[in-house]
Amino acid sequence: MGKRYYIKTFGCQMNFNDSERIRGILRTLGYEPAERWEDADLILLNTCTIREKPDQKVLSHLGEYKKIKERNPFALIAVSGCLAQRAGWELVQKAPVIDIMFSSFNIHQLPDLINQAQAGYKAIAILDQPPEDEDRLWNFPTERDNPYCAYVTVMKGCDKNCTYCVVPVTRGRERSRSLESILEEVRRLVDDGVREIHLLGQNVTAWGRDLEGGQSFAKLLYRIAEIEGVERIRFTTGHPLDLTDEVIKAMADIPQVCNALHLPFQAGSDRILSLMERGYTKEFYLERIHRLREAVPDVALSTDVIVGFPGETDEDFEHTLDVVAIVRFEQIFSFKFSPRPGTPASEMENQVPDEVKTRRMSELLALQKSIMSDIAKSYEGTEQEVLIEEMRDTDTLIGRTTTNRWVSVRGDERLLGKIVKVKVRGSSPFNMEGEVVEVVK
Numbered sequence: 361m362g363k364r365y366y367i368k369t370f371g372c373q374m375n376f377n378d379s380e381r382i383r384g385i386l387r388t389l390g391y392e393p394a395e396r397w398e399d400a401d402l403i404l405l406n407t408c409t410i411r412e413k414p415d416q417k418v419l420s421h422l423g424e425y426k427k428i429k430e431r432n433p434f435a436l437i438a439v440s441g442c443l444a445q446r447a448g449w450e451l452v453q454k455a456p457v458i459d460i461m462f463s464s465f466n467i468h469q470l471p472d473l474i475n476q477a478q479a480g481y482k483a484i485a486i487l488d489q490p491p492e493d494e495d496r497l498w499n500f501p502t503e504r505d506n507p508y509c510a511y512v513t514v515m516k517g518c519d520k521n522c523t524y525c526v527v528p529v530t531r532g533r534e535r536s537r538s539l540e541s542i543l544e545e546v547r548r549l550v551d552d553g554v555r556e557i558h559l560l561g562q563n564v565t566a567w568g569r570d571l572e573g574g575q576s577f578a579k580l581l582y583r584i585a586e587i588e589g590v591e592r593i594r595f596t597t598g599h600p601l602d603l604t605d606e607v608i609k610a611m612a613d614i615p616q617v618c619n620a621l622h623l624p625f626q627a628g629s630d631r632i633l634s635l636m637e638r639g640y641t642k643e644f645y646l647e648r649i650h651r652l653r654e655a656v657p658d659v660a661l662s663t664d665v666i667v668g669f670p671g672e673t674d675e676d677f678e679h680t681l682d683v684v685a686i687v688r689f690e691q692i693f694s695f696k697f698s699p700r701p702g703t704p705a706s707e708m709e710n711q712v713p714d715e716v717k718t719r720r721m722s723e724l725l726a727l728q729k730s731i732m733s734d735i736a737k738s739y740e741g742t743e744q745e746v747l748i749e750e751m752r753d754t755d756t757l758i759g760r761t762t763t764n765r766w767v768s769v770r771g772d773e774r775l776l777g778k779i780v781k782v783k784v785r786g787s788s789p790f791n792m793e794g795e796v797v798e799v800v801k
């Protein structure tokens with residue numbers, strides 16, 4: 361029996377894409393996936409540390425996974441990702457069961473780290489800076505579950521310094537992946553049958569600024585759209601400051617760019633935005649959305665919001681509700697402010713008590729619920745283009761609209777991977793169903 365691995369991933373889509381690459385590396389080393397951690401020779405936790413909750417989850421999982429050593433004394437436990445980068449040796453001291461540790465800076469070193477650990481050493485490779493050869497990562501394949509939609513990481517790190525955020529520490533400064541390397545991966549994915557390309561970066565709209573030859577994110581979109589077989593393009597996460605007119609024009613011009621944009625605004629009050637050092641005002645954000653909607657009228661917007669940032673008053677919070685009411689997002693990801701070690705906001709005065717955060721959060725959710733049910737209703741009777749991704753039952757399949765909503769339809773496996781036109785029969789905030797009226801391609 362060959363060796364088997366089990367991976368548990370936390371955090372954002374970039375972390376999921378890192379896990380897909382880790383799985384690709386493990387495949388080249390002869391490892392097969394295990395269904396359960398109890399059967400694995402290598403257990404890997406790819407961690408997130410954006411808020412306190414994910415940190416705690418990692419420690420409790422490690423407590424459980426350490427039992428593997430009783431069953432299989434040669435089994436290895438690895439921790440990668442953002443918590444590994446932030447906490448380093450401190451984490452190993454808390455959980456000495458860790459054999460291997462690395463971060464998003466040095467995933468490509470995993471084969472060496474496994475060798476070291478198998479030789480009985482602790483293979484802890486947490487670096488201050490990404491190493492010179494980090495681009496070697498792109499030479500490894502990814503191993504994906506979804507055959508039709510693929511993530512492609514196009515940039516790493518973040519040069520913004522939002523005062524609440526650990527990402528600049530855990531992922532380093534912005535580094536754009538080269539155009540050639542990206543296009544080559546996209547061509548390979550399309551040859552493999554992928555139809556939707558989802559570009560990833562913590563600050564994806566900043567792509568190209570650090571590259572030579574006047575590159576920009578908008579130009580990248582045009583180049584990807586030229587590749588035959590790319591039917592859909594999505595990207596996450598855009599930053600309001602980098603949602604330039606050039607990007608908006610590209611979104612409107614390029615038919616494959618999906619009618620959806622995730623654009624976090626975080627807070628509505630200018631005072632709080634300034635304490636967060638987001639670099640824009642409420643008016644600026646609303647003006648960008650207005651511009652975008654002029655160019656792409658049916659675009660579906662989603663956003664992130666932080667509730668209870670230090671010093672946030674009820675009056676400040678009203679501005680957050682105001683933005684939500686004006687923009688009418690299809691989806692909101694809202695988070696209670698969580699103080700992160702080493703960030704300026706964690707030391708600011710006037711931390712907001714948890715009960716206030718909870719109260720504001722439920723106000724926000726109630727407002728969003730009513731907006732969401734109106735938006736859901738507005739889909740009824742419309743025709744939507746849907747990429748069919750998965751069988752749900754012997755006669756039911758699910759896929760996503762270009763606005764990123766899941767729809768279920770009747771049909772058989774011949775529809776898998778097809779873009780179809782669906783007449784929407786019923787739609788509620790979390791469900792949508794319809795019937796296929798035409799197979800487009």
Ligand code: SAH
Binds near residue numbers: 563664696
């Ligand atoms: N690069 C993206 C966000 C990445 S982190 C951007 O700038 O928009 C994902 C989300 O986590 C953020 O948008 C923010 O809403 C939330 N978040 C980040 N740090 C947080 C903290 N300390 N407390 C609560 N939420 C936080």
Ligand code: SF4
Binds near residue numbers: 526562
């Ligand atoms: Fe964090 Fe701000 Fe960078 Fe987003 S833009 S990753 S919130 S520092």
Ligand code: F3S
Binds near residue numbers: 410
């Ligand atoms: Fe978490 Fe790191 Fe992503 S902190 S949100 S996994 S960049």
